[in-house]
Amino acid sequence: MLKLGIIGTNIITDQMLDAAKTTGQYQLTAVYSRTLTRAKEYGEPYGATAFYDSLEDFFNEGDFDVVYIASPNSKHYEQARLAIENDKFVILEKPAFVNPEEFSRIESLLAAHPKARLVEAARHIHTGLFHAGEDQLKKMDTIQGANITVMKYSSRYDKVLADEKPYPNIFTPEFAGGALMDLGVYAVYGAVTLFGVPDSVVYFPTMTKSGVDGMGTAILTYDQFAVTLNFGKTANSHLVSEIYGLKDTLVFDSIFDTTKVTYFDANQEPTELEAPYFENSMVDELNDFAALFNAPDDPEQVANYKRWQTLSREVNAVMYNLRESAELTFPADNNR
Template sequence: MLRLGTVGTGWITQQLVEAAAMSGRFELAGVYSRSVEKAQAFARKNQAEQAVTDYQELLDLKGLDVVYLASPNSLHFNQALKAIRQNITVIVEKPAFSNPQEMAAIMAALADHPQAKLFEAARNVHTPNFHAVARALSGLPAVQGASLTYMKYSSRYDQVLDGGEPNVFTREFSGGALQDLGVYPVYLAVALFGVPAQVNYFPTLIQTGVDGKGVAVLRYGTYDVTVNFGKTSNSVAPSEIYGLKETVEMDSAGELTQVGLRQDGQKLTDLSAQPLVNPMLPEVQDFARVLEDPVAETNVADYHRWLLWSQQVNQVLYGLRVAGNLRFPADDHE
């Protein structure tokens, strides 16, 4: 069993812990929160061995194999770096890091500590439906672009409208729509089409100084991928990949709960797998597989592909921020 520690006590951490339990390959060694009450309550609920309020104490737990980071975005870098330097594998919520400088430092630390690994929790590209989309894409006679949408109203935006500044909507914590829901369609684009030759971003700024929603254009030379995302409104628009007479359809670039192929405008052929009991289960199973047998050829190839995607997505997100004139305090740190 892999011994897991968690940072954060929100719903996403709860979902990860439940997925880890479903996999049967993790045991919850410890829970960290700055609030002792939250740490203890989360630990009781999930039968964790210990609840701590000091991050170093979490890393020092006996036999800790993996730490999961669901802290505010700007905290990921230092927390991940400390773990890697103790040869502890990191699963970090998306976006992994604020900029390419942080990513480069993490890659250097991984090179110095080969026992540790880094996994970015971009759940959509680990699902069976993502693989179904990739297979459908490979069968298209030509690709003429895509339109990817993921837009969900955030309850935290209510706080912004009331004059507050929740972490997810602040520059201090590297927040905003691109750094949250926007990561999913960008991941999908990079995983399916590669790194774009050119990017542009048209953000809609909110009163906290970050983007509440926006439209990105990823240029691939012969075609464009348009990405539409946001946290200040809802969209039910599907996502599509365009062939010639064929269209690969997805209900959402972030969730990928329903996917299909439509040929020449005819009836949609459903390519969807069975609904997931927990949307994080496929990624948790993937990460555990690699950690349990890190030298197997397939596992080595998968891990390096996921790590490359993480670096490429980091590069694209930063390029989009530069294009949209969005800067974070994390960009000024060496």
């Protein structure tokens, strides 16, 4: 059983802890929050026994093997740094880091702490249905392009519209927020996993008065085709995500919370792909990560870790290049 500590007491952490329980491989022991009251209030119902409002005490005194970090994006680097320096296994919510400089520093730190591991929680690429889609894609003779959509209205945008300050973290540059950094990362991860690193990228954002992108369209150009990404937090979309062959098409009902993948052959006959499915889409990634943490030196797990790290680095670079194309900057970029 892996002992688990958490940073971040929010909805995504609820989902993670529910998934962790389903796997039967994690036990929550320690919780960090900005106040002890909040740490206890959140952690006690899940069986945690140690609570902290000091990150240093959390890492120095906390009895845990794995730390799950689900804090605002701008906090990831410092918190991951502390975790690695304390030789922890780290599950870091996406996007892992704000820019390539942060990513590079963390990789150097990991090299200096060989017992530590860091994985980015890109839950959607670990699911059975996503893998089934990957396998079907490899069988398609021609790829002419794709459209990937991840768009859901955030209730927190109501506060921006009402000009209620301080604005929610996810809608501020100070916390490295915005559509690309919150939901766009799902689309970018999907594209880079399925098609590799693009030759060029460009992003056309729609800005909010809080100083970040509320929604936008990104175009990833490859040698023989282009992939269009639509994502946002200020509108709702009901579009599927599609990959276009010659006469055939591969359809994900949702790229980030997939419940159905359908392949339409050249005669437009549909086949629904089959794969093991968990209602909580974080179960598969937590099972994968537990396999790594329990046997970090196993050759298969070494290969998995290398593949995940490479993909994470590639996604980080694409995300940063998209921001650069749109001249979107964050205070964290000044620390480069």
